[in-house]
Amino acid sequence: MPYARVVTDVWDEFADGWDDQPGTGEYAGAAFDSLLTVLGGAGIALRGACVVDFGCGTGLLTEKLIGAGAEVIAVDTSPAMLAALREKADTHGWAGLTATTDLDAVPERTDLIVCSSVCAFLDDYPATAARLAGLLRPGGTFVQWDWEREEPDDHGLTRREVQDALQGAGLERIEVATAFEVDVAGQTMRSLIGYGSVPLEPSADA
Numbered sequence: 001m002p003y004a005r006v007v008t009d010v011w012d013e014f015a016d017g018w019d020d021q022p023g024t025g026e027y028a029g030a031a032f033d034s035l036l037t038v039l040g041g042a043g044i045a046l047r048g049a050c051v052v053d054f055g056c057g058t059g060l061l062t063e064k065l066i067g068a069g070a071e072v073i074a075v076d077t078s079p080a081m082l083a084a085l086r087e088k089a090d091t092h093g094w095a096g097l098t099a100t101t102d103l104d105a106v107p108e109r110t111d112l113i114v115c116s117s118v119c120a121f122l123d124d125y126p127a128t129a130a131r132l133a134g135l136l137r138p139g140g141t142f143v144q145w146d147w148e149r150e151e152p153d154d155h156g157l158t159r160r161e162v163q164d165a166l167q168g169a170g171l172e173r174i175e176v177a178t179a180f181e182v183d184v185a186g187q188t189m190r191s192l193i194g195y196g197s198v199p200l201e202p203s204a205d206a
Helices: 008-015 024-042 060-067 079-092 125-133 159-168
Strands: 050-054 071-075 097-100 110-116 136-147 172-184 187-197
Touching: 024 060, 024 110, 024 136, 024 172, 024 187, 050 060, 060 071, 060 079, 060 110, 079 097, 110 125, 125 136, 125 159, 136 159, 159 172, 159 187
Parallel strands: 050 071, 050 110, 071 097, 110 136
Antiparallel strands: 136 187, 172 187
16 A cells, blocks of 8 residues: 555554654644644534544544544554554544544545645655545545655655645645644754645536
């Protein structure tokens, strides 16, 4: 499958203690704050929404989505990451959470898909973006965050890569901008946010 680029064992090794890694919690918090800004500007509520957290890891962003009243389908290729997420869910009694390694388990006509620091790791980012967009209902929203790549050897994505992938996925009202900056080990790193929505179905009267 196009999204399963990274060998699962690699991410499994990071599951224990992932939440304590420098910048991980700050990144999730900043991503969620920027998500609220995007959704608020579009008049979209999280409460009661069906949200896919694609590449959820241990659920740092999932937790915030659940807290906002969303029903979350958390998808990740790493069983160990999902095990950490399920342990949190059991501990805190989270309702409305499904955790799976299988993207095929996600129903179509989802309200919102979020991808936090995931897309730059994909074998075929444009194809995966198109596949995810196909799971959204008409008017549904896709939002991603990734480190901005400024030099060819840097990790991350360029603004043009994000713009082109979201356009290729058939999304409209696309925006790509700086979302926030995070200090990691004394280095200031900038994250991009890219988002767009699925066109609405034409009315019967059109």
